[in-house]
Amino acid sequence: MKYSTLLTSASAAILTTTADARVVMPHEAQLANTLVGRAFPANAPHGYTPQIGNCPSNRPSVRAANGLSSNETAWLEVRRNATLQPMRDLLGRLNITGLDTTSYINNHQNNASALPNIGIAVSGGGYRAMLNGAGVLEAFDNRTSNATSAGQLGGLLQSATYLTGLSGGSWLVGTLYANNFTSIDSILGQDTSASGSGDIWQLGNDVFVGPSTSGIQLFGSAGYYSALQSAISDKQKAGFDISLTDYWGRALSYQLVNATDGGPAFTWSSIAKQDWFTSGSAPMPIIVSDSRAPGEVIVASNTTVFTFNPWEFGTFDPTVYGFVPMEYVGTNFSAGTTLSDQCVTGFDNVGFVMGTSATLFNQVLTRVNGTNTTSLFSSALQDGIVSVLKGVSSSDNDIADYPNPFYNYRSSTNSYASSKQLTLVDGGEDLQNVPLVPLIQPVRHVDVIFAIDSSADTNASLPTNASATNWPDGASLVATYERSLNATMENGTAFPAIPDINTFMNLGLNNRPTFFGCDAANQTGPSPLIVYLPNAPYVYNSNVSTFDLSYNDTERNAIVLNGYNGATQGNGTLDKQWGTCVGCAILSRSLDRTGTTVPDVCKQCFSKYCWDGTTNSTQPASYIPAMKLKAVSVTTSGTGKLSKSLLAAFVGTIAAAAIAGF
Ligand SMILES: *[C@@H]1O[C@H](CO)[C@@H](O)[C@H](O)[C@H]1NC(C)=O
Ligand SMILES: *[C@@H]1O[C@H](CO)[C@@H](O)[C@H](O)[C@H]1NC(C)=O
Ligand SMILES: *[C@@H]1O[C@H](CO)[C@@H](O)[C@H](O)[C@H]1NC(C)=O
Numbered sequence: 152m153k154y155s156t157l158l159t160s161a162s163a164a165i166l167t168t169t170a171d172a173r174v175v176m177p178h179e180a181q182l183a184n185t186l187v188g189r190a191f192p193a194n195a196p197h198g199y200t201p202q203i204g205n206c207p208s209n210r211p212s213v214r215a216a217n218g219l220s221s222n223e224t225a226w227l228e229v230r231r232n233a234t235l236q237p238m239r240d241l242l243g244r245l246n247i248t249g250l251d252t253t254s255y256i257n258n259h260q261n262n263a264s265a266l267p268n269i270g271i272a273v274s275g276g277g278y279r280a281m282l283n284g285a286g287v288l289e290a291f292d293n294r295t296s297n298a299t300s301a302g303q304l305g306g307l308l309q310s311a312t313y314l315t316g317l318s319g320g321s322w323l324v325g326t327l328y329a330n331n332f333t334s335i336d337s338i339l340g341q342d343t344s345a346s347g348s349g350d351i352w353q354l355g356n357d358v359f360v361g362p363s364t365s366g367i368q369l370f371g372s373a374g375y376y377s378a379l380q381s382a383i384s385d386k387q388k389a390g391f392d393i394s395l396t397d398y399w400g401r402a403l404s405y406q407l408v409n410a411t412d413g414g415p416a417f418t419w420s421s422i423a424k425q426d427w428f429t430s431g432s433a434p435m436p437i438i439v440s441d442s443r444a445p446g447e448v449i450v451a452s453n454t455t456v457f458t459f460n461p462w463e464f465g466t467f468d469p470t471v472y473g474f475v476p477m478e479y480v481g482t483n484f485s486a487g488t489t490l491s492d493q494c495v496t497g498f499d500n501v502g503f504v505m506g507t508s509a510t511l512f513n514q515v516l517t518r519v520n521g522t523n524t525t526s527l528f529s530s531a532l533q534d535g536i537v538s539v540l541k542g543v544s545s546s547d548n549d550i551a552d553y554p555n556p557f558y559n560y561r562s563s564t565n566s567y568a569s570s571k572q573l574t575l576v577d578g579g580e581d582l583q584n585v586p587l588v589p590l591i592q593p594v595r596h597v598d599v600i601f602a603i604d605s606s607a608d609t610n611a612s613l614p615t616n617a618s619a620t621n622w623p624d625g626a627s628l629v630a631t632y633e634r635s636l637n638a639t640m641e642n643g644t645a646f647p648a649i650p651d652i653n654t655f656m657n658l659g660l661n662n663r664p665t666f667f668g669c670d671a672a673n674q675t676g677p678s679p680l681i682v683y684l685p686n687a688p689y690v691y692n693s694n695v696s697t698f699d700l701s702y703n704d705t706e707r708n709a710i711v712l713n714g715y716n717g718a719t720q721g722n723g724t725l726d727k728q729w730g731t732c733v734g735c736a737i738l739s740r741s742l743d744r745t746g747t748t749v750p751d752v753c754k755q756c757f758s759k760y761c762w763d764g765t766t767n768s769t770q771p772a773s774y775i776p777a778m779k780l781k782a783v784s785v786t787t788s789g790t791g792k793l794s795k796s797l798l799a800a801f802v803g804t805i806a807a808a809a810i811a812g813f
């Protein structure tokens with residue numbers, strides 16, 4: 152449907168009451184039935200509203216972060232087994248001359264800790280990050296057609312133990328896990344015709360206007376806003392504080408969760424109960440968010456980094472150093488135990504978790520509230536948005552509000568110990584825009600991290616040259632490295648040495664894959680090898696603004712294709728040895744542990760891809776990267792204009808965020 156039509160139909164009804172304007176939904180119990188097996192509407196029939204009920208006999212409590220949860224430990228045994236065959240297939244295909252990789256895996260298969268342990272981290276950066284990350288995961292997925300030909304990387308996803316996401320990266324991770332671990336190919340190949348069931352990643356449907364269907368029927372903006380409003384006011388009526396993140400998370404869900412109304416009953420913790428997850432067929436997903444007390448300034452060295460995994464919410468950081476069961480987040484705790492025998496479930500809505508990791512985008516909604524946007528929106532639509540936002544306190548504009556599970560917990564080091572509210576913000580606000588912190592925890596023993604960086608760091612030099620903006624410059628790795636050197640915060644983590652940003656630019660380390668920490672013996676402690684995969688123009692200028700919130704399918708697919716070409720180096724066109732080198736990076740720490748001779752091809756790879764310690768910290772020239780392969784042609788249609796012009800009107804927000812590197 153065209154915007155004009157949507158806007159007109161919206162105008163008529165936007166101000167009618169919730170009950171009148173709400174598009175008819177199937178009875179929620181019925182909805183739950185139609186979804187059984189395909190997803191996890193764990194909070195059905197209550198939709199988005201958290202439920203208060205009796206705690207289980209074994210009351211949830213905070214556990215100290217002095218190890219992995221028993222759940223993760225047990226699951227890892229299953230997962231590590233499930234990665235053996237994909238790893239044999241993958242490494243066998245990568246032509247690592249001089250090492251019989253199949254025998255290597257076979258010889259060590261009864262000792263999982265000898266074998267490679269792989270993590271993948273997807274950075275923030277809005278839809279740019281989601282789509283670029285998707286292209287890389289597509290290349291790593293053995294379900295992608297052509298990804299299992301000689302030299303290709305399909306199966307790396309199936310071989311990985313962990314997959315982390317932050318902000319825009321959390322939308323990618325969340326999409327896969329909310330939707331039966333679907334594949335990128337399935338998403339891009341959805342039947343989006345009127346009779347088709349394809350609904351997710353329809354990014355031409357501006358998030359301000361809402362989708363054209365609710366998943367089962369035609370939908371208009373009026374129905375969209377009243378559905379948002381109604382879900383959130385029900386949560387508020389049930390006694391929970393709400394924040395802009397509730398709106399943003401619900402709105403996002405229409406794009407990301409393949410169910411009627413974006414699956415209001417879907418919870419993050421229910422991933423732990425999905426067959427495909429318990430059987431170890433997918434990596435463990437972890438979403439990252441930062442915490443910020445009121446008035447606090449966030450810097451990498453002192454922000455507590457919180458994580459959401461299927462079983463637990465919490466942090467290994469020495470400040471809070473605790474985890475609570477994910478399913479009961481929303482419950483009131485004090486001093487590590489529940490305040491009463493009443494427990495909350497259903498608070499951990501999957502969209503709310505993704506929204507929490509991406510609170511940066513709350514700013515976008517806020518600006519609509521305070522600005523006369525009638526030249527862009529119909530005034531009725533603007534009034535609708537404002538009326539939706541009226542109930543939300545502006546002091547909570549950029550936070551997600553959680554009942555604090557760590558209230559009265561570890562008061563000597565936990566700066567939130569005296570607060571009943573835990574305020575979480577965008578995972579990239581501490582500049583660690585690639586979610587590495589959960590992967591460098593010594594208890595996880597990760598050997599290699601594929602660090603997909605779609606940050607928008609470059610901007611200052613030539614703001615008027617579109618080719619020069621929104622590319623990464625290594626700042627995220629620098630932030631994680633610096634934090635790992637802070638004696639107060641590192642708490643046993645180590646990270647490979649990372650050069651300064653000028654060196655990244657001068658040596659082109661931000662323009663091609665680079666390995667950091669190649670020499671296991673020369674680290675400050677056990678730390679993974681980092682395979683840094685910066686977003687760069689391979690077949691498309693994928694440096695679109697973090698705040699472009701709508702894309703037609705052609706442009707969406709071009710950004711994914713660009714990410715795919717980065718991950719495969721143009722199916723080996725740029726370096727026919729690239730696949731081999733990825734295999735060497737995967738094996739590196741394992742070979743070291745098992746005292747196996749490093750094959751000559753791997754030595755060649757390491758001399759080609761490892762940062763060798765050279766620096767050049769002089770002021771770099773403007774970064775205007777050239778297209779590396781033949782560009783694909785993309786017609787950007789008018790559909791994105793609404794968001795683009797709306798956002799262009801809010802230059803202040805964009806500039807502020809650009810400084811933070813989103
Ligand atoms: C979930 O994915 C698996 C693997 O692709 C498929 O076999 C199964 O049918 C899917 N389940 C549903 C309910 O779509
Ligand atoms: C996690 O492990 C605990 C203790 O072993 C168990 O009681 C709980 O049910 C597990 N949680 C999930 C979601 O499987
Ligand atoms: C892992 O695989 C081995 C060998 O196939 C088997 O003996 C073991 O029971 C498996 N462990 C788990 C937890 O599935």
Ligand SMILES: *[C@@H]1O[C@H](CO)[C@@H](O)[C@H](O)[C@H]1NC(C)=O
Pocket residue numbers: 233236237293294299309
């Ligand atoms: C991908 O890997 C999984 C896990 O090993 C395996 O079950 C599946 O058959 C593989 N699919 C393809 C197309 O190779």
Ligand SMILES: *[C@@H]1O[C@H](CO)[C@@H](O)[C@H](O)[C@H]1NC(C)=O
Pocket residue numbers: 246248301752
């Ligand atoms: C495998 O790598 C060797 C060099 O180690 C090279 O000579 C050979 O052509 C490669 N084979 C394929 C199929 O790429």
Ligand SMILES: *[C@@H]1O[C@H](CO)[C@@H](O)[C@H](O)[C@H]1NC(C)=O
Pocket residue numbers: 297300301302303722723
């Ligand atoms: C498929 O993979 C082969 C081998 O790497 C490559 O030559 C070819 O270009 C790829 N085709 C597509 C459509 O990506």
Ligand SMILES: *[C@@H]1O[C@H](CO)[C@@H](O)[C@H](O)[C@H]1NC(C)=O
Pocket residue numbers: 189330333334337338341348351409
């Ligand atoms: C979305 O759900 C429909 C209906 O179950 C299913 O047919 C389709 O494959 C799903 N889409 C994706 C991308 O998983």
Ligand SMILES: *[C@@H]1O[C@H](CO)[C@@H](O)[C@H](O)[C@H]1NC(C)=O
Pocket residue numbers: 447448449450453566
């Ligand atoms: C974090 O560091 C900033 C800047 O040094 C400082 O303003 C802030 O108070 C610190 N916060 C905490 C909790 O230490």
Ligand SMILES: *[C@@H]1O[C@H](CO)[C@@H](O)[C@H](O)[C@H]1NC(C)=O
Pocket residue numbers: 452453454637638639640
């Ligand atoms: C290390 O972190 C502590 C705690 O947040 C902070 O007070 C200190 O300033 C940091 N040190 C450096 C060198 O950043």
Ligand SMILES: *[C@@H]1O[C@H](CO)[C@@H](O)[C@H](O)[C@H]1NC(C)=O
Pocket residue numbers: 468469470472642643
């Ligand atoms: C990590 O922090 C916790 C809590 O402060 C502390 O007990 C533990 O010893 C620290 N671990 C390391 C390795 O420093």
Ligand SMILES: *[C@@H]1O[C@H](CO)[C@@H](O)[C@H](O)[C@H]1NC(C)=O
Pocket residue numbers: 523524525526
């Ligand atoms: C908003 O701007 C339009 C012109 O773009 C103007 O006609 C209208 O009066 C303004 N509304 C308010 C409330 O200022």
Ligand SMILES: *[C@@H]1O[C@H](CO)[C@@H](O)[C@H](O)[C@H]1NC(C)=O
Pocket residue numbers: 395517520521540541542543544545548
């Ligand atoms: C929206 O604007 C209203 C009225 O100006 C204000 O009371 C409210 O706090 C604002 N809400 C947000 C989320 O900015």
